Every structure is written in C-alpha cells, then in structure tokens.
Amino acid sequence: MSDLRDLYQQVILDHYKRPRNFRKLDEANRKAEGHNPLCGDEITVYLHLDGDVITDISFEGAGCAISKASASMMTAALKGRTRGEAETLFEMFHEMVTGHRDGTADPGGLGKLEVFCGVSEFPVRVKCASLAWHTLRAALEGRNDPVSTE
C-alpha cells in the first residue's frame, strides 16, 4: 500500500502553505490560464521571456496541496532556465508522476522536483501535479485559450 507521506511530503506541504513566486508578474510578456474542472483548481502562470531564457516566472490561483506546491516548485526550478530546458524538465516530470519513467532517466535531473515521485501511486492526482506545467507550456507557446486538464 502506498504511504500518504510519500504524497504529502513536508517539502510539498511547505510549498503549499508558503508558495514561492505566488504573485502577479507585472513585467510578464507571456501568461496563460489553466484549470482542472474535476476539482476546481485554477492557475495563471506569468513569464518574462528574454529571448529563450525565462528570466522571471510567477503564478496565482487556488488549488489543492499537490497542484499549488507543484506550481510553486516549478517556478523555483525554472527561473533562469531556457525554454528547451523547461520542456525537458516537463517531460521528465510527466514521466515521473505518471509512473512511465524508464531506467535511462537521469536520476538527478529533476532535482528537488523528485519529491513528487509519490504522485505516481495516486493516479487521480496526476492532473493536479501537472496542471502548472501544462499551463506553462501554453504560456511558452503563446496560446490564449485556457488550458484544461480534461
């Protein structure tokens, strides 16, 4: 049986209660909205892109512990990274939370984001963990339609 503490790790609870980069980014040149109709989670991701580099990133919204902590830790992980690096991280993150990670993945590649590995034991929560990332991708692609996990 999967342990609840694998899902609700202290780091995750900390980011839920004190989310980082939780604000509107006035100087943003990209933004996207995402929502998860199943549980009512809503998020807006703001980006400042300088060429290919994410020079600043923030988010606003309401959601469960997993979605909010995931958004918070995503913003912390992506500041200063390139678009390509962000895409790669999303792919690795997605493989981890959906339990599709094969043996070839770089074990250290996700860094602190590894705390979300417990999500793969809770399939209904995968959408919560990946909502911020889907919204980020929409912001990077400059899409205007809100992203939905459904």
Next chain:
Amino acid sequence: MNPAGRQVAGEVCNDCLVGFGVERIRQDFPALQVRVHGKPLVYLDNAATSQKPQVVIDRITRYYLSENSNIHRGVHFLSDLATQAYESTRDRVRQFLNAAHDREIIFTRGTTEGINLVAHSFGRSRVRAGDEIVISAMEHHSNIVPWQILCEEKGATLRVIPVNDAGELLLEEYERLLCDRTRLVAVTYVSNALGTVNPIKPMIATAHRRGIPVLVDGAQAAPHLAVDVQELDCDFYAFSGHKLCGPTGIGILYGKADLLESMPPYQGGGDMISAVTFEKTIYNSLPYKFEAGTPHIAGVIGLGAALEYVQRIGLPRIAAYEADLLAYGTELLSAIPGLRIIGTAREKASVLSFVLDGIHAHDVGTILDHEGIAIRAGHHCAMPVMKRFGVSATARASLAFYNTREELEALAKGLHKVIEVFA
C-alpha cells in the same frame, strides 16, 4: 428468500418493528463488504450513486440467464416474458410515484435524459423569443444546461431563484420572477450539493396559479423521500435508478398525460411508431411515443427489483433513520476545528457538504480514501452554487440507509487525520 437463498431485509417485518436492523440490511449489499487499502469500506458517496443489493444483481442476472429477449415485438415465449417483466416495472414505478396512469411513466437513461426530453419536446414546441424559464441557484448542471441550450436557440431568458446563506430558496424572489412570459419552472426537490429539501409543493401551487407548469428534478429526492406526484401536482418529475439501489443507465420521466399527449416525440425510431410510410409516420401512443429503439430492458427489470427492495424497507422508515444519521453526522462534524458545513437549511436530506480551513477538498478526499472512506470532492456538478458560497469545491459525505453511526465516527476520525497531515 431470494434465488440466492439469502434473506432480504424487507422480508422479516417483525424485525422492522423492533428497530431499523441496519446490520442485516448491510448484508444485502455485497459491495459494502469490500476492503479498501486494507480497511473496511466506509461508503459515503451515495449522492453520486448508491450500492446495489444482491436482489437487484440477481434479478439482472436472471434476466440475462433465462429471459433475455427483445420486448413488444415477439410472438415467442421469451419475448412475452421480457415484455411482462418490463411493463410490470412500469406499473411498479407508477405505484412508487402514485401516478394516475402507467402511460405517464417513461423510461429514460436517467434524470439528465428526462430533463433533456422535456427541454427538447416541450421546450422547443412551447418556448418562443422573449419567453422565460425559471430555475434555481442550487441546480445540478443537468437542470441548467438543457435550459440554457433551449434559451439560446429560442432567444428566451433563463431566470434564477436566489438562495440565502443557509442554502434555502428565497420564495418571495421566486414569486417575483414568475410572469406572463414564464413558460416553465424547473427546480430540484433536494440539492445534491447542499442537501436542502425545497418546499416544492407550495412552489408548484404558486406557479400553477399563473398557469405555469413545473418540472421537478427528483434525482436526489427519490432515494430519501416518499413522493406522490398527484399530491405534489407536479407536471414532470425526473429521477435516476442508480441512486436508488438500481442499475446505472436507467431513469424515469413522469409527465402528466395531457401534457405528454400534446408534446412532439423526442427521438424517432422503432417502437415509437404505429405506422410508417415514406410520406408520413403515425406515432405510437403514450408512453411508447417517447421510447424509441430497444430500451435498457435489463436496467428496467433491475430497477423494478430495486424499487421492490426499497419499498419493502419503506421510504418513511428510511427517511426517519437517515434523519437521525444526518443529525449525528452534523453534530460530529461541527465539533471539528476549522470545519464549516456548506448548506445548513432547516429542511435537509442526507448530505454533509463541508470545507476545512486551509485544506482543499481534493486533499481531504485522498487522505480519507486512505482510511477506506469514500466521499466526493469537487463542485458536485453544481458550479453556480459553489460560486454562491464562495468556494471552488467542497468535500461531501452523503448518506444512505445502510450507513451507520460508527461510519460517521470513522469519518470524524479520518478528518482529524487530515488535519494532522496538514499540521
């Protein structure tokens, strides 16, 4: 004894007189014996769907094992048997609702299809530009969206009866909303998100004084309240079998005969016709006019067994038992620090919707699931009412007559665990 040789709760009425006998009732439901994450299942998601008693499962099995055939067209033995079982369920539903005639009972896929039938058939033929449809602020999406589609198509307007902070309809506002342009009132009997029992009888009388027909969404009421459609005098009453111990995919639309007679068909096909030529089709009489195609025969027969089961226990006894459970659950939850119950109407049935300070309903649901406790977390397909109460989601424990006080104590204990995880 049923075919499986097991005793059914309703069969021994001496016991009914002594007490509700919930422990024996629980034995009738195989799914209640399931263990979840190594713990006994505490099933508190009954507003989403109820569990099924063995008699219903056995009846559906028996149909497929030894009665399977299409209805209304066979000259052979099995077809006749299936037709009898199907049509005798229609009569059982008529008794269940105390409708005047069997032909007023239409089998549908569920409450949603019943409402859509009325929106398409009654709505499209009666509603014109500038007309109005009145619904309430606590409707399920299934009693909002069909009317929105209709209003958009016809250039009509949707009017909404507001609710107070307890989750009760504002009846004075309701009266003010009714006018010469109102073509229909569509309102829920019991709110799935708040548990409010609406005073639909006086509301129907109010609408009728202006000659406005009323559709009642009975999805949440059917498993908890005895209904007499003639006494209520509602024009349409829709409910689903699966919330009432029956199978999914089968529901009922009751409609007054004269209204149904005057309405055009909803879907075309076999069984709903008397004669077809390429020039003209003569439609079948009620209720078949509204039952195109081969219906969910096994579902209808299973629903018949479910109604028989529920009627043996008796809805008045069920309502009394559940009222006691709801009061106890309300008391237990109210004692939990940081917990706020959403929906505190004076008249309530079987729903405990709540939010916990600083903890999202989805997290509450996951942690309770770990304790074997099944609740619903989310907007309960009633986003407008969530917005009215300033929440995006609630956790909802919903009760059935097979739940126990011990299960509510397990819920309270589970909620303390939730708080502990987030401490």
